[in-house]
Amino acid sequence: MELGPLLIGILAAVSLGGIAFALMPYLSGEVRAEQRQDQLTNRVAARENASVQRTAASRREQVSKSLKELEQRQSARTRVDLATRIMQAGLSWPKQRYYLMSVGLALLTGFAALLMSHNPYVALGGLLVGGLGMPRWILAFLTKKRIKKFVNEFPNAIDVVVRGVKSGLPLGDCLRIIATEAADPVRTEFRHIIESQTLGLSISEACERLYQRVPITEASFFGIVISIQQKAGGNLAETLANFSRVIRERRKMMGKIQAMSSEAKASASIIASLPFVVAILVYFSSPDYISLLWTTFHGKFTMLISGFWMGMGVMVMRKMIRFDF
Incomplete structure (x- = not known):
C-alpha cells in the first residue's frame, strides 16, 4: 500500500522531465538559432546560385556576341579575289605573273587547236580554254593539294598547343613552336600568325585570318575557339583536345567514304x-x-x-x- 504514492511520484517526475526535455530547445532558443542558421545558409546558397547563373548568362552573351562578330567578318570575306586565290594555292606570285601565264597558256592551246583542226573557231575555243579555264584549274588543283596536306598535319599542331597549355606555356609560345617545327603548309600558316602578332594584331584576330588563306571548316573552327577563349575564358586545353579528336574522326570518316x-x-x-x-x-x-x-x-x-x-x-x-x- 505504501508503494503507490512512491510510484506515482516517480512517474510524475519522469513525465515532468520528459516535458522539460521536449520544451528545453524552445525555451533556450536553440530552435530559433537553427532556423536562423538555415535561413542564412539558404540565403548564401541562393546568392551563390544567382551569381553562377549571372556568370553563365554573361558568358553565353559574350560567346553569342563573339559568334555574331565572327559570322559578320566571314560573310564580309565570302568574295575571294585573285590575290587571295593565289595565296590559297601556296604561291607568292603577283597578279602580273598570273596574267602572263594565262596569256601563254591561251596562245599555246590556241595554236595547238589550230594545228590540229585548221579551224579558226576551234582555235578561238582553245584560246578561251587556255586563257580562262586552265589557270583557274591549276590554282584549284594546287589549293586542293595544299589543303589536303594541311588537314593531315593540323591535328598534330593542335596537340602541340594542348600539351603546351597543360604544361603551363602561354598560347603565343605554343604557336611559335608550331611555326618552327611543324611540317608545311602548317608551319607557313602559323608563321603568318606570328608575323601578324608582331605587326600588332591580337592572337584571336591573327587566328581568324587563317581561314582566308586555308578556306576549310577546321581553320574556321580554330579561329572561333581561340577568339571565344580570349574573350570569354574557359579551358582552352580541353576544348582544343576535343577539337583535335573531331578532326581526326572526320579524317577517318573521309578515308572510309573514299574506300567505299x-x-x-x-x-x-x-x-x-x-x-x-x-x-x-x-x-x-x-x-x-x-x-x-x-x-x-x-x-x-x-x-x-x-x-x-x-x-x-x-x-x-x-x-x-x-x-x-
Missing part, C-alpha cells in the same frame, strides 16, 4: 573513257571510216552534240560519286 566509293569511281572512269578508247581503236583499224566525223558537217555536228551530252553525263557521275561532309 572507290568502286563507283572506277566504274565512272571506265564508262567515261570508253568512247575515247573505242574511237582510237576504230581510227587505227579503219581511219577512213571514222574520219567522216571531223571532215564533214554532219560529223562535226554529231561530235558536238555527243560531246555535250557526254560532258553532262560525266558531270552527273562526278556529282554522284563525290561526297562532301
Whole structure:
C-alpha cells in the first residue's frame, strides 16, 4: 500500500522531465538559432546560385556576341579575289605573273587547236580554254593539294598547343613552336600568325585570318575557339583536345567514304573513257571510216552534240560519286 504514492511520484517526475526535455530547445532558443542558421545558409546558397547563373548568362552573351562578330567578318570575306586565290594555292606570285601565264597558256592551246583542226573557231575555243579555264584549274588543283596536306598535319599542331597549355606555356609560345617545327603548309600558316602578332594584331584576330588563306571548316573552327577563349575564358586545353579528336574522326570518316566509293569511281572512269578508247581503236583499224566525223558537217555536228551530252553525263557521275561532309 505504501508503494503507490512512491510510484506515482516517480512517474510524475519522469513525465515532468520528459516535458522539460521536449520544451528545453524552445525555451533556450536553440530552435530559433537553427532556423536562423538555415535561413542564412539558404540565403548564401541562393546568392551563390544567382551569381553562377549571372556568370553563365554573361558568358553565353559574350560567346553569342563573339559568334555574331565572327559570322559578320566571314560573310564580309565570302568574295575571294585573285590575290587571295593565289595565296590559297601556296604561291607568292603577283597578279602580273598570273596574267602572263594565262596569256601563254591561251596562245599555246590556241595554236595547238589550230594545228590540229585548221579551224579558226576551234582555235578561238582553245584560246578561251587556255586563257580562262586552265589557270583557274591549276590554282584549284594546287589549293586542293595544299589543303589536303594541311588537314593531315593540323591535328598534330593542335596537340602541340594542348600539351603546351597543360604544361603551363602561354598560347603565343605554343604557336611559335608550331611555326618552327611543324611540317608545311602548317608551319607557313602559323608563321603568318606570328608575323601578324608582331605587326600588332591580337592572337584571336591573327587566328581568324587563317581561314582566308586555308578556306576549310577546321581553320574556321580554330579561329572561333581561340577568339571565344580570349574573350570569354574557359579551358582552352580541353576544348582544343576535343577539337583535335573531331578532326581526326572526320579524317577517318573521309578515308572510309573514299574506300567505299572507290568502286563507283572506277566504274565512272571506265564508262567515261570508253568512247575515247573505242574511237582510237576504230581510227587505227579503219581511219577512213571514222574520219567522216571531223571532215564533214554532219560529223562535226554529231561530235558536238555527243560531246555535250557526254560532258553532262560525266558531270552527273562526278556529282554522284563525290561526297562532301
